[in-house]
Amino acid sequence: MALRPIPDGPLRSGYTTGAxxxxxxxxxxLALLGQQDVREVSITLPAGPEVAFVLTQCTYNRHEAWCATLKDAGDDPDVTHGAEISCTVTLNNTGEIDFLPGPGVGIVTLPGLxxxxxxxxxxxxxxxxMRAVVAEVLARFGLASGVSIRVAVAGGEALAKKTLNGRLGIVGGISILGTTGIVKPFSAxxxxASIVQGIDVALANGLTEVVINSGGRSEKLLRRLFEHLPAVSFIQYGNWIGETLEKITASPLATFTMGIMLGKAVKLAQGALNTHSNQSSWDRDWVVGLARTAGYPAERCTAIGxxxxxxxxxxxxxxxxxxxFYAELARRCHAVVGTVTGARPCRLVLMDAGENYLVYEFGFDGAADSQRSFFNPISYDSPSPA
Structure with a gap:
C-alpha cells in the first residue's frame, strides 16, 4: 500500500466500493419490484452530489434480482479499480435490512472494528x-418490507491479499468502504484508516502495547524480535508516523515500540512526521551538526557530505x-515522538539495510531520558524489561 509516484496534470476522482x-x-x-431490466441509476453521495452509475449486468426473477457495475477509482492506484461490484437483493418478512455475506467480501473475525x-x-x-436507497425505492412502490442485501466482489479474495485486511482480522475478501462516496486520487x-483500525483491533483483543513499523521488511525483523506478541500487535505506519502517534496518544496503550529504518529515522529526528519523499528529505548539514553534538571530529563529520x-x-x-551517533539519533527521534505522545514509555528499534538493529528504551524506569541499546541478536523476555 505504499504511495506510487503522482502523475503530472489534473487527476480524475472516482467512486468508492460503498458507492x-x-x-x-x-x-x-428496482429490477425486482419493477420486473424490468435496469441499466443506469443515480444515487446521492454523502459528500452531497448526485451521480449516475452504469450497470454492466442485470438479471431478475420474481424472487430476487442481481445487478453489477465496474468500480471506477479515477486516477487513484486502488487495488479494486475495475473490479466488478454486485448486489443480490431479496425481500424478507423481518421488516429489517439485512446484510448477508457474499463472495469476495470479507468477514470480520476480530473485535475492535x-x-x-x-x-x-x-x-x-x-x-x-444502502439503507437510504432501499427506503427510497420501497416508498416509490408503496411497500413496507424487509430487504436482504448480499454484496459480492469478483476476485475479492485475491484482491484482499494486496490490502491490510488480513492483519485486521477480515478474512475471505475485501471491505466495502467509503465515507464520502468519492475516491480522491493518491489520498492517504x-x-x-487501516492504521486506526489496526490499533483498535489490538486494544479490543486486550493488548497493552503495539509495535509500529514502516512496512513488510521491518516488520519481518520485528516479529522475530518480539515473538511473544500476536500478529495484531504489529501496525504498519508506512510514511504516516504523525497520524499513527496521534492514535496511540488517544488510546489507553501502556507503551509502544517503533521500528524504523535508518533513512526514515534521520528524517524523523529532523522533525518530519511524514517521511514520504515528496514530503521530506534528509539534510546533510543537519546530520553533520548531529555528529558534532555526539562528539565526532571534523574529518568524520565531513564525510557525511x-x-x-x-x-x-x-x-x-x-x-x-x-x-x-546512533544513540544521539535515537534521542532526537524520541524527542520528536514525545511532542505527540508525551512521556509515555516507548522503545525505538533502529534498523540498517543489513537487518542489524539497535534497541533504545525511553521512560521505562520513570526517567524520560533513560535508554539501553542492544545489537543483533538480542534476547527479549518481557514487554517491559526492568
Missing part, C-alpha cells in the same frame, strides 16, 4: 447509504552499540 454497492442495491431492488464479529465487512457509511485516507542517502551513514559510523 458502487449502493448503486447496485438500488438497481437490483466498527462492524461486529461475524458480519460481512461492509462499513457503517456504505450500510447507511484509506491507509490512515559525500553520502547520497541517509541509509549509507553506516559507511561513516559503523552500526554498533558503541557508536554515539
Amino acid at each position: 458502487c454497492a449502493t448503486a447496485c442495491t438500488k438497481a437490483a431492488l 466498527a462492524v461486529p464479529v461475524g458480519e460481512p465487512a461492509i462499513n457503517p457509511v456504505p450500510r447507511q447509504m 485516507e484509506a491507509y490512515i 559525500q553520502l547520497t542517502m541517509a541509509g549509507n551513514l553506516t559507511e561513516v559510523f559503523p552500526f554498533a552499540p558503541a557508536e554515539a
Whole structure:
C-alpha cells in the first residue's frame, strides 16, 4: 500500500466500493419490484452530489434480482479499480435490512472494528447509504418490507491479499468502504484508516502495547524480535508516523515500540512526521551538526557530505552499540515522538539495510531520558524489561 509516484496534470476522482454497492442495491431492488431490466441509476453521495452509475449486468426473477457495475477509482492506484461490484437483493418478512455475506467480501473475525464479529465487512457509511436507497425505492412502490442485501466482489479474495485486511482480522475478501462516496486520487485516507483500525483491533483483543513499523521488511525483523506478541500487535505506519502517534496518544496503550529504518529515522529526528519523499528529505548539514553534538571530529563529520542517502551513514559510523551517533539519533527521534505522545514509555528499534538493529528504551524506569541499546541478536523476555 505504499504511495506510487503522482502523475503530472489534473487527476480524475472516482467512486468508492460503498458507492458502487449502493448503486447496485438500488438497481437490483428496482429490477425486482419493477420486473424490468435496469441499466443506469443515480444515487446521492454523502459528500452531497448526485451521480449516475452504469450497470454492466442485470438479471431478475420474481424472487430476487442481481445487478453489477465496474468500480471506477479515477486516477487513484486502488487495488479494486475495475473490479466488478454486485448486489443480490431479496425481500424478507423481518421488516429489517439485512446484510448477508457474499463472495469476495470479507468477514470480520476480530473485535475492535466498527462492524461486529461475524458480519460481512461492509462499513457503517456504505450500510447507511444502502439503507437510504432501499427506503427510497420501497416508498416509490408503496411497500413496507424487509430487504436482504448480499454484496459480492469478483476476485475479492485475491484482491484482499494486496490490502491490510488480513492483519485486521477480515478474512475471505475485501471491505466495502467509503465515507464520502468519492475516491480522491493518491489520498492517504484509506491507509490512515487501516492504521486506526489496526490499533483498535489490538486494544479490543486486550493488548497493552503495539509495535509500529514502516512496512513488510521491518516488520519481518520485528516479529522475530518480539515473538511473544500476536500478529495484531504489529501496525504498519508506512510514511504516516504523525497520524499513527496521534492514535496511540488517544488510546489507553501502556507503551509502544517503533521500528524504523535508518533513512526514515534521520528524517524523523529532523522533525518530519511524514517521511514520504515528496514530503521530506534528509539534510546533510543537519546530520553533520548531529555528529558534532555526539562528539565526532571534523574529518568524520565531513564525510557525511559525500553520502547520497541517509541509509549509507553506516559507511561513516559503523552500526554498533558503541557508536554515539546512533544513540544521539535515537534521542532526537524520541524527542520528536514525545511532542505527540508525551512521556509515555516507548522503545525505538533502529534498523540498517543489513537487518542489524539497535534497541533504545525511553521512560521505562520513570526517567524520560533513560535508554539501553542492544545489537543483533538480542534476547527479549518481557514487554517491559526492568
